[in-house]
Amino acid sequence: MLQTDWNTVFPLLTVATTAGFVLLLAMVGRVGTLRRDIGPAAAVLSVLGLAVSAGMTLWQWFSFPRGFDPDTFSGLLRVDRFAIFFNLLLCAGAVLCILLSSRLTGKLKTFAGEYYALIVLAVFGMMVMVNTTDLVVLLVGLETMSLAVYVLVGIRRHDQRGSEAAAKYFLIGAFASGFLVYGIALTYGIAGSTRMEQIAVALADSGGMPGAGKVALAGLGLVLVGLFFKVSAVPFHMWVPDAYEGAPLPVTTFMAVAVKAAAFAVLARLLVIGFHPLAHHWLPVLWALAVATMTLGNLAAIFQGSIKRMLAYSSIAHAGYLLVALASLSPEPGLAVQQRVLLSLLYYLVVYTLMNVGAFGVLIYLERGGRPMETLEQVRGTGYGYPVLGAAMAVFMFSLAGIPPTGGFMGKFYVFTAAIDRGLVWLAVIGVLNSAVSAYYYLRVTVQMYMRESEKSLPRIPFSIPLALALTVCFLGIFYLGVSPAGLLEAAGRAVEQATGMVILK
Amino acid sequence: MIELSELLLLSAVLFVLGVVGFIIRRNILIMFMSVELMLNSAGLVLVAFSNKLGTMDPQVFAVFVIALAAAEAAVGLAIIVALFRGRESVNIDEMRLLKW
Numbered sequence: 001m002l003q004t005d006w007n008t009v010f011p012l013l014t015v016a017t018t019a020g021f022v023l024l025l026a027m028v029g030r031v032g033t034l035r036r037d038i039g040p041a042a043a044v045l046s047v048l049g050l051a052v053s054a055g056m057t058l059w060q061w062f063s064f065p066r067g068f069d070p071d072t073f074s075g076l077l078r079v080d081r082f083a084i085f086f087n088l089l090l091c092a093g094a095v096l097c098i099l100l101s102s103r104l105t106g107k108l109k110t111f112a113g114e115y116y117a118l119i120v121l122a123v124f125g126m127m128v129m130v131n132t133t134d135l136v137v138l139l140v141g142l143e144t145m146s147l148a149v150y151v152l153v154g155i156r157r158h159d160q161r162g163s164e165a166a167a168k169y170f171l172i173g174a175f176a177s178g179f180l181v182y183g184i185a186l187t188y189g190i191a192g193s194t195r196m197e198q199i200a201v202a203l204a205d206s207g208g209m210p211g212a213g214k215v216a217l218a219g220l221g222l223v224l225v226g227l228f229f230k231v232s233a234v235p236f237h238m239w240v241p242d243a244y245e246g247a248p249l250p251v252t253t254f255m256a257v258a259v260k261a262a263a264f265a266v267l268a269r270l271l272v273i274g275f276h277p278l279a280h281h282w283l284p285v286l287w288a289l290a291v292a293t294m295t296l297g298n299l300a301a302i303f304q305g306s307i308k309r310m311l312a313y314s315s316i317a318h319a320g321y322l323l324v325a326l327a328s329l330s331p332e333p334g335l336a337v338q339q340r341v342l343l344s345l346l347y348y349l350v351v352y353t354l355m356n357v358g359a360f361g362v363l364i365y366l367e368r369g370g371r372p373m374e375t376l377e378q379v380r381g382t383g384y385g386y387p388v389l390g391a392a393m394a395v396f397m398f399s400l401a402g403i404p405p406t407g408g409f410m411g412k413f414y415v416f417t418a419a420i421d422r423g424l425v426w427l428a429v430i431g432v433l434n435s436a437v438s439a440y441y442y443l444r445v446t447v448q449m450y451m452r453e454s455e456k457s458l459p460r461i462p463f464s465i466p467l468a469l470a471l472t473v474c475f476l477g478i479f480y481l482g483v484s485p486a487g488l489l490e491a492a493g494r495a496v497e498q499a500t501g502m503v504i505l506k
Numbered sequence: 507m508i509e510l511s512e513l514l515l516l517s518a519v520l521f522v523l524g525v526v527g528f529i530i531r532r533n534i535l536i537m538f539m540s541v542e543l544m545l546n547s548a549g550l551v552l553v554a555f556s557n558k559l560g561t562m563d564p565q566v567f568a569v570f571v572i573a574l575a576a577a578e579a580a581v582g583l584a585i586i587v588a589l590f591r592g593r594e595s596v597n598i599d600e601m602r603l604l605k606w
């Protein structure tokens with residue numbers, strides 16, 4: 001019987017409804033004499049919808065689990081604190097990206113409404129992904145998100161680079177979901193269920209059919225390959241620089257921040273719950289991938305002349321640090337060890353969201369009259385021309401490089417500590433060495449902004465309230481998390497209690 | 507009666523054909539068709555297990571996969587059309603605006 005507690009799904013429904021209303025608004029704006037720019041209205045509506053959803057999510061957090069039933073839709077959705085944590089993070093990330101989009105939609109004009117609707121729809125897909133422990137629902141959420149983001153990448157239809165990036169991203173994305181679907185199908189065959197808990201049970205006693213072990217391993221491998229594409233782990237990363245560079249900057253921000261957070265949430269859940277009995281098989285793979293992802297991301301970032309592309313490689317490198325966290329998961333079924341690891345993952349993802357939105361936000365702010373501000377030459381001397389923006393960019397770069405007292409330092413600290421606690425000292429050492437390498441290219445941006453003269457005189461940049469708001473939030477957030485991490489740590493701790501609390505522990 | 511292993515083997519062959527096609531073909535449309543082949547091989551696995559386990563659940567799942575493939579085709583073909591309008595070609599080797 002279908003049992004539904006509507007309080008549980010209210011945040012999801014709000015987001016979906018918001019997308020519908022924004023689309024409606026876009027249509028109204030195009031009707032005959034009413035023809036006017038609905039961009040700002042659509043932005044306000046989207047932010048309102050996401051804020052209502054976030055508010056409801058907060059209520060769920062504080063009333064958990066008395067106020068509502070965490071398992072709903074016959075167990076297809078699971079709204080535990082882990083999911084609620086990510087719902088909040090995704091809503092916040094999307095709101096920040098919408099704040100960054102005001103100039104882009106000013107240029108898009110007729111597509112402004114659709115642009116915001118697609119962002120909200122993508123958030124809906126992500127929320128479905130993180131709110132479930134069922135592989136089919138996960139797949140549907142993942143595709144909802146991906147399809148919206150493919151279109152967002154190519155939203156500048158007449159821009160050759162945009163459509164090329166969209167085509168590449170789409171092809172690789174579809175290829176990846178091919179792997180994922182096939183993997184899920186094989187896993188279903190072994191477990192006889194698409195629920196992660198039951199998959200874990202079935203994998204744990206791998207008697208059953210002859211050859212079941214091999215099919216299970218194939219399923220595991222294919223599912224992981226599909227997800228590695230999404231989190232941009234080396235060697236499944238080749239689409240990242242192209243897609244990030246060709247997309248408009250606010251969309252790049254959205255992809256780097258929200259899409260990655262959702263993909264890591266899903267990966268974490270899958271590894272901790274569903275595929276945990278096979279930990280001995282996937283742990284070495286994660287070790288190797290973490291090392292390759294960090295190293296290749298950082299080395300390639302050094303040689304980039306475009307800051308946008310540099311940040312794309314840097315996001316690959318950060319995926320590597322996040323994989324270090326996952327690679328420190330313990331093969332032993334035990335709550336305490338896993339919690340420590342997941343805690344560092346959640347903390348890092350929050351910090352990562354703030355510093356990436358900040359760094360991309362400064363680049364967006366520096367854009368003038370459609371002239372992109374993307375290469376190192378173009379930002380030369382801007383530090384003195386625009387002191388506030390220069391200072392903000394310096395802080396974001398310090399944070400990305402992991403220099404105290406910024407949040408980026410605390411994030412790396414927790415991730416590498418988790419690795420050391422697990423006895424993976426070598427992995428932590430490689431991670432720290434990589435951070436040292438990354439400092440070179442992050443600080444180079446600051447050097448270009450402050451220590452070189454600009455060739456031309458710098459024009460005034462018009463003040464933009466939404467952009468300034470987003471940058472202020474990121475700026476303050478990074479310092480707050482760097483100086484007093486306790487609050488977020490406690491919240492993340494309570495989130496992961498729930499994530500792992502449901503695991504079948506033997 | 508067809509054995510489960512035979513069906514799985516057939517689907518694996520289809521899947522590998524899809525992967526190989528995606529990698530070696532240079533026309534975006536054909537690459538996309540290869541992806542569809544991969545999705546359909548997954549559908550075959552599901553139907554095979556449905557037969558073996560005697561339950562209809564995987565068949566529902568297979569319908570989901572078909573719906574996803576349709577949605578993907580709608581968006582993907584639109585992107586490919588936008589790309590073709592700009593450069594009169596759908597050859598992946600000619601997509602060189604973005605590299606390194």
